[in-house]
Amino acid sequence: MPTGTMQNGSPLNIRQKSSPYSKEQVLTWLDAIGFWTARDGSCDGINSKDTENVNTIQKANGSTEIGKMGQTFIDTSGVAIDLPPPTLENLNIITRLYLVAFPFESTTIHYSTHHSMDVSPQGLYQRLVIERNGSYCYGLNGLLLWMLLGMGYRAYSGQARVNTTPNGWDTPRYIQMSHMVLFVQPMHWPTVTNGDTDATNNARYLVDVGFGGGGLTRPMLLDDREDNFILGTGPTERHRLRRGPLEIGSVVGETFWHLQVLHSKPNLSESEMHWRILYSFQETEYFQCDFEALSYFISTHPTRGSPFSTHTVFLKKYFFVAAEHDSVGGPPDEDSTTVPVPIPIIERQLGTLTLNGHILKRQIGNRVEVIRDHFETEEDRVRAIKEFFDVDVEEGRGVENIRGRVSALVVG
Numbered sequence: 521m522p523t524g525t526m527q528n529g530s531p532l533n534i535r536q537k538s539s540p541y542s543k544e545q546v547l548t549w550l551d552a553i554g555f556w557t558a559r560d561g562s563c564d565g566i567n568s569k570d571t572e573n574v575n576t577i578q579k580a581n582g583s584t585e586i587g588k589m590g591q592t593f594i595d596t597s598g599v600a601i602d603l604p605p606p607t608l609e610n611l612n613i614i615t616r617l618y619l620v621a622f623p624f625e626s627t628t629i630h631y632s633t634h635h636s637m638d639v640s641p642q643g644l645y646q647r648l649v650i651e652r653n654g655s656y657c658y659g660l661n662g663l664l665l666w667m668l669l670g671m672g673y674r675a676y677s678g679q680a681r682v683n684t685t686p687n688g689w690d691t692p693r694y695i696q697m698s699h700m701v702l703f704v705q706p707m708h709w710p711t712v713t714n715g716d717t718d719a720t721n722n723a724r725y726l727v728d729v730g731f732g733g734g735g736l737t738r739p740m741l742l743d744d745r746e747d748n749f750i751l752g753t754g755p756t757e758r759h760r761l762r763r764g765p766l767e768i769g770s771v772v773g774e775t776f777w778h779l780q781v782l783h784s785k786p787n788l789s790e791s792e793m794h795w796r797i798l799y800s801f802q803e804t805e806y807f808q809c810d811f812e813a814l815s816y817f818i819s820t821h822p823t824r825g826s827p828f829s830t831h832t833v834f835l836k837k838y839f840f841v842a843a844e845h846d847s848v849g850g851p852p853d854e855d856s857t858t859v860p861v862p863i864p865i866i867e868r869q870l871g872t873l874t875l876n877g878h879i880l881k882r883q884i885g886n887r888v889e890v891i892r893d894h895f896e897t898e899e900d901r902v903r904a905i906k907e908f909f910d911v912d913v914e915e916g917r918g919v920e921n922i923r924g925r926v927s928a929l930v931v932g
Contacts (some may be wrong), residue, residue: 532803533614534705538669539639544604546670549663551565553617558865559604597702598611599860606673608706610864611725611739618664618729619737619870623837623909629819630833630927631918632904639815641808653911657730659814663810664729674705677811678793680779680801681766686795692767698818699799700811702727704739726761726779732836734781734798735808737870742777752836753870756784756885766800778801785886822926832877833901833927835909840883841869873908878929880904897911898922898929 539546546585604610616788629635638647639658647653655663661677668675679849683692704725725739736759737752749760762778769776780795871884878901880892891908895901898919905911922928 527876529845530726534674534676534703534724535671536674536678539666541645541666541670542914543603543670545645545649546667549603549645549667552649552652553614553621555604555614557615558613559610582756591686595848603671606643606668606671606707607727610671611668611673611704612704614664614668615727615729615736615738616865616868616870618660620840621652622648622660622663622729623653623835623911624656624660624730624732625835625910625911626656627652627653627833627835627905627913627918630922630925632912633917633921635921635925636819637815639812651912654837654909656818657700657728657734658811658818659737660730661702662727662811664727665702667801668702668704672707674707676703676805677701677807678703678804679806679810679814683797684844685796688780688796692797692800694766694768694800696813700730700806701799701801701802705743707737726777731798731832732926733874734783736779738780738866739839746779752781752853753872754841754885755869756786758782759796776802782888831926833874833875833905833929834877835875835905835911837873837909839869839873841871873899875909877903877927895929897931901929905926 560832581658585588599822626637628637637655637659639655639662640642641662644655644659648655648659654660656757665675665677678701680701681694681697682699683694685691687771689741691719705723706721707720724742726742727739734752734757736750740750740752740759740761741748744761744763749758751757752759756779758783763782764778765774766776768817771911778800779798781798782795783794784793869884871882874881874883876931878892878894879890882889882891892904893906899915902913902915902918905913
């Protein structure tokens, strides 16, 4: 069966669609995640610390169309800038940078007066790109989808059903549809066939930058071959796709994709470790109206909402492991003149910071460090949210807004 195609093996082309974001907004977002620096080792004329400079970028050709590739822009210093082409290489870079730039969080559900999440295009642009806060799956994957469309990628959004079983040997326990995923078709850029340039490619990738724990950290080819697996945060975490029935399903012969994760542990052999289903999905397309309704349900239902949203203050932030531990050959000797070769962004190991209720942890591979195991007051937790995740919560009013809710800190 061809790789990255529909379940029945036939090729599927995703139609190119426009983005709700302008080209200037896409460039601002690329600068916010550090794309120019990661790609070229410089900012290509844009100062990544100067958002105002990026916002004043002008189109060199005066075009206002969205979704066209190769558009040229001029920054305030007169340097021409092209939107990067919608290739797999750039998708890999963007995915890694995006995870590090924007944390998984739902603090407005707990600490705001409206106790909800804004997942509208312009609301997400303001909260993430301008204010540099985070969101949960509908916000993180939603923003990425529209930015990819603005770059010329062919992409659409789907829904997944999350498995809550904590291990790989028990029967999966699924909850309601509650997770957004993306399907992306990168383009070969450029390829030449019979003298003509061809930027098409039918291979589809699963992309997900909004899963709360153990999720993908790079695009995954939509294929269930044995050799199709990818690393997660580092060498101790792997992901793969399998196809099969849904345990709770009734329709004979109906198949789903199952995203699975395996965490290697030094005290277990390969045969003792078990792949666990993170979530299951099909290729059906869902739309913004669906996600707004689902997000409202997730953020407001007192018992059937996501525990990450309604029951627990949960934040997760990725970070690149320190360079001295993440270069070929390790750090140089004191007397050595050899400089370690930097690891490319797409190969860099990631660590995570996680706040789950009153426990704050840092993890790199199998090494887990508990930073805080309790907070004295809600104000103390809010300060930690700012210090470790750089997420803004109004300390006074925010603390009052969470009082009496299930997710409020139990003190004493």
